[in-house]
Amino acid sequence: MSIIKFEHAKKSYGDNVIIPDFNLEIDKGEFVTLIGTSGCGKTTLLKMINGLNSLDSGTIYVEGKDIQKENLIELRRNIGYAIQGSGLFPHMSVKDNIAYVPNLLNKRNKAKTKAAVEKWIHVVGLDQDLLDRYPDELSGGQQQRVGIARSLAASPDILLMDEPFGAVDEITRHQLQEEIKRIHDETNVTIIFVTHDIQEALKLGTKILVLESGEIAQYGTAEEIQANPANAYVEKLVHGE
Numbered sequence: 515m516s517i518i519k520f521e522h523a524k525k526s527y528g529d530n531v532i533i534p535d536f537n538l539e540i541d542k543g544e545f546v547t548l549i550g551t552s553g554c555g556k557t558t559l560l561k562m563i564n565g566l567n568s569l570d571s572g573t574i575y576v577e578g579k580d581i582q583k584e585n586l587i588e589l590r591r592n593i594g595y596a597i598q599g600s601g602l603f604p605h606m607s608v609k610d611n612i613a614y615v616p617n618l619l620n621k622r623n624k625a626k627t628k629a630a631v632e633k634w635i636h637v638v639g640l641d642q643d644l645l646d647r648y649p650d651e652l653s654g655g656q657q658q659r660v661g662i663a664r665s666l667a668a669s670p671d672i673l674l675m676d677e678p679f680g681a682v683d684e685i686t687r688h689q690l691q692e693e694i695k696r697i698h699d700e701t702n703v704t705i706i707f708v709t710h711d712i713q714e715a716l717k718l719g720t721k722i723l724v725l726e727s728g729e730i731a732q733y734g735t736a737e738e739i740q741a742n743p744a745n746a747y748v749e750k751l752v753h754g755e
């Protein structure tokens with residue numbers, strides 16, 4: 515069974531139709547990289563999955579359930595969300611940022627939350643010494659890692675990532691790419707990852723979703739889209755001018 519299924523999903527802002535008629539099934543455990551020109555609707559599509567954007571019409575199923583009939587708070591607990599610039603709570607320590615969702619889930623089981631925090635800070639490759647610092651006392655790359663740790667700390671089945679490595683230097687970006695690949699291999703979390711960078715999309719994705727004006731230009735493996743680009747846009751994207 516697919517973990518996410520779109521059926522004629524439509525989204526507009528006012529009269530501006532961004533996603534006209536979206537149909538796709540994403541299998542559990544995929545690492546989907548979502549790429550397309552600026553303004554084509556990548557962020558809009560991502561936010562439809564966790565209910566941050568409501569649908570005009572159509573249906574999205576997450577783990578077989580129609581999200582429009584679900585409690586959105588419950589839904590989002592199972593869907594991690596990591597955004598560019600980390601999106602950390604500035605007034606909370608690193609520890610409290612990562613513990614935020616586990617605390618909600620574990621209620622007063624402090625030992626369980628502490629174990630989750632220690633596990634995830636380690637998984638994203640950060641030192642335990644950073645736990646008591648505040649976000650503005652970290653480098654951009656460290657903040658980004660904490661953001662990823664926070665989004666994973668509730669052990670979600672799905673992780674939505676919106677250009678999570680956009681704001682860091684090349685070396686850190688490369689390290690974070692390796693880190694997220696490893697996390698995906700180890701946890702089998704289903705990831706939907708927005709990027710502007712075709713090399714990043716090809717490197718990380720088990721499937722690449724090329725979006726063009728809110729519609730699927732192509733959905734396939736890196737090999738497939740490189741060997742058989744579906745149209746001139748995909749061709750240009752993967753092979754340059």
Ligand SMILES: Nc1ncnc2c1ncn2[C@@H]1O[C@H](COP(=O)(O)OP(=O)(O)OP(=O)(O)O)[C@@H](O)[C@H]1O
Nearest residue numbers: 527528532550551552553554555556557558559710
């Ligand atoms: N809240 C909003 N109200 C009105 N229009 C919006 C809103 N959010 C996005 N848009 C518009 O919808 C279109 C798609 O935006 P979206 O952010 O999904 O694109 P994107 O592919 O993620 O772009 P980028 O790569 O630049 O981040 C754009 O034209 C944008 O201006």
